[in-house]
Amino acid sequence: MDLTPGGHQPMFSDDGSIVLSFNGEIYNFVELKAELEARGVRFRSRCDTEVLLRAYEYWGEDAFNKFNGMWAFTLWDARNRKLVASRDRFGVKPLYYTVVDGTWIFASEIKAILAYPGAFRGFDEQNVLEFLTSSLIDDDETTLFREIRSVPPSTYLILRDQQLTLRKFWTLRVDSPREKLPDRSLIEEFRSLLNDSVRLRLRSDVPIGTMLSGGLDSTSITALIREQSKRTDVGDSGLETEALQNFHHTFSACWPGWQNNEEAEIDFLCAKFDLLSHKVYPTGEVLADLLPKVMYSLEEPFETPTALVQFLLMREAKEHGVKVVLNGHGSDETLAGYPGFFVPPFLASLLLSGQPLKYLREHRAFRPSREWKNRRVPEELLRALVPASLRPRIDELLYAGEQQRITGGIFSAVKTPPMSRQAGVNTEASQDLSLLNSVLWLKFTEKILPMWLRMEDRVSMAWSVESRLPFMDYRLVEFAFNLSDDLKLKDGYTKYILRQAVQDILPERIVFNRVKQRFATPYGRWFRGAWRPMIEDLFAGSCAVQPYLDLPLFREKLQAYLAGNNAALDTNVLWRVINTEICLKTFSESKAAA
Structure with missing residues (x-):
């Protein structure tokens, strides 16, 4: 968070012995900087990158557990002749690595690694098949690409003399005494934590906005920002105040005529909070044209076509000069938002x-x-x-x-x-x-969140927009996993504690709406309409997915499905085959061209 030359990277320590390359944000850098200055550490900039560097100089690897943020970084420590690479607690920011002829390569995108000669060694067949059959691909440190791995979340690795060591710096702790506290006290503590998480993620020297649906998570974040804008004591860094003064933008996807369209709720909320509503109205034709470009950004297949819509929303943010957005990922998986699973x-x-x-x-x-x-x-x-x-x-x-x-x-x-x-x-x-x-x-x-975090990072970074996730604050996550079940599911309501915590700032029609609306797309109707020519052309000749399925049977079922037989082929399976085919072809052809 410093656009001056003082924040440029790679960043060197004063004696040049430490070199840092950093992707992400340390949201509590203001507090950490003050703590280090009280201990005699001097700074030459006001950016979080230098705070990370100085924190490592002072505390070593113990610094990582002090960070509240999202990060992926590599750091060369010449005094100790070691490379240190770390990824945040929940893997909000990606970090990949591989070895080619004794050369270690690290990057926040697989594409960057593939640009190195010899790094593309084909696809991991087991992972391709696992995604096709079960939609899983982000459930461990392997990737779609052979011998390219991700640094696990809450982990740092040390590379010294070609020897790699991985260490955890954070694990979930379960403290049962919290269950004995009164519900009202826990609800108030949850509200305080969420409010502070939003406050920290408002620290910005560029315009901010929110991704807004008519659901509970994004509306809670938006309402809390508006609530904080009424206060004069929200922060002491100046960055929060500047961000609050510039907060006017929301970004939403709408589907007129679709049963899950939430445009009415979006309009209602933006009118209530006096916000500018920027909407996209995706069509099957537009999204079909985007598929190759989005798959190139994603680098690996994704569970649903929702990524295409999020890509459009991030483009919309970029076009309106908004470089930071807040989004609601993580709430469903900590507070039990999906009835079918929980x-x-x-x-x-x-x-x-x-x-x-x-x-x-x-x-x-x-x-x-x-x-x-x-x-x-x-x-x-x-x-x-x-x-x-x-x-x-x-x-x-x-x-x-x-x-x-x-x-x-x-x-x-x-x-x-x-x-x-x-x-x-x-x-x-x-x-x-x-x-x-x-x-x-x-x-x-x-099973769910890692794939969504990858999608959120890739499509936002494709447009140089930074997506910040208040529900992923590690204090909130630890708090949530120490709550009793009936503060998550109660009286027919999911995310019970969140509803109780924000009921004074949100309309009742949102707080007490029991129907879970997923961020989804009506893609089933596109397959027989706008996407049909693309689908037929995609599987007419030789196919990259041929080694992974019974191609004649698939083609037979595909034709029956396109002719109107819904039972012939599951739409989710068809989507997985489509985007896997495009992904495999995209990266095979890009390497062949290189």
């Missing part, structure tokens, strides 16, 4: 804890939601009762048939990935989490 383990835990009456009451309250299925409750009970070592086998027995039904047998000609890789829980504290929180943690660290 209501069944919640109900199962009530039965396991001997609360049948509460189970019946909550079952009745959540029953109107169509996202979750009754049969999932006994499945979650079974998973909870068997030893952890047997759960991958249980998952295979429970879901393999369902996966085969969804994919329509088009992958039956190849060896499908083992279910065991898809069943691990990435935390040392998993045994201390409730059944609901363990499912949330799995979605947060492996």
Whole structure:
């Protein structure tokens, strides 16, 4: 956060022994700078990059746990003859590496690594197939590309004399005493933390805006910004005050005529908070033309076409001079926003804890939601009762048939990935989490959020817009995973604590709306319309995905689907095949051209 030459990179220490290359933001750099200055450390700029450098000089690797932010950096420490690379706690910012003929290459984008001669060694077939069959590709440190890996979140690596060591600087701690506090105290503490998280992410010397839907997460962030703009004591750095004075812009995607269109709520909120509403109205034709460009930005396939829409929204922000936006990612995976994933383990835990009456009451309250299925409750009970070592086998027995039904047998000609890789829980504290929180943690660290974080970073950086995520503040995440289940799911409401925390600043029609509206697109209707020529052309000749599926069967089902048979092919599976094909072709052809 310093556009003067004092913030330029790479940044060197005073004696030249430390060289830093940094991508991201350290939001609490003001406080850290003050702490270091009190200890006698002198600064030559006002940027967070120098704070990171001086913090490492003073505390070494212990500095990483003091940072509140999103980051990926490499640092050469000449005095100790080592390279240090680190990534933030939850992987908001990407960091990749590979080795080519003894040369180590690090970058925040895979494209940058692929530009190095010899770095492209083909695709990781296991990961290609895993994405096609289950939509997973960001669930571990491997990537779509052979021998290119990502630095895991909350990790730093040390490279010395060609020897690599990886170390964790943060792990989730579970403190059960918090559950004994009164609900009102916890709700107030949550509001205070969220408010401070927003305050820190307003530190900017460029214009800011918000990504706004009609849902709870983005409207909460927007309302809190407006609430802070009424105060005179919001911050002491000057950056927050400047950002609040310049906050007028919101960016939204609208779909007139679609049942999930939230334009009316967006208009209502922007009128209430006196904000400028910038809307995009994506069409199938426009998005079809964008596909190759967006896939090049994403570098790896993505679960839904939503990335195309987010790409347009970031372009809209860029065109209106907004260089920083705040968005709501992380709330659903910490506060239980998806009924389909989180209501069944919640109900199962009530039965396991001997609360049948509460189970019946909550079952009745959540029953109107169509996202979750009754049969999932006994499945979650079974998973909870068997030893952890047997759960991958249980998952295979429970879901393999369902996966085969969804994919329509088009992958039956190849060896499908083992279910065991898809069943691990990435935390040392998993045994201390409730059944609901363990499912949330799995979605947060492996199954859902990592892919969305990759998408958010790539499409925002494609337009030189920085996306900041208040719900990803590590203090909020730690707080959320130490909450009892009934502060997340209660009386038929998801994200109960968030609703209680913001009910005084948001309209009741948003706070107490039980219907979960995902940030989605009506892409099912595009396949037979605007996208049909592209799809038919894509799979008419030789296909990059041919080694991974039964191509004749796929083509047969595709033609039946395009002719109007919805049962012939699942739309999610079709999308995965389409964007995998484009991704593989894009990077194969780019390397061939090079």
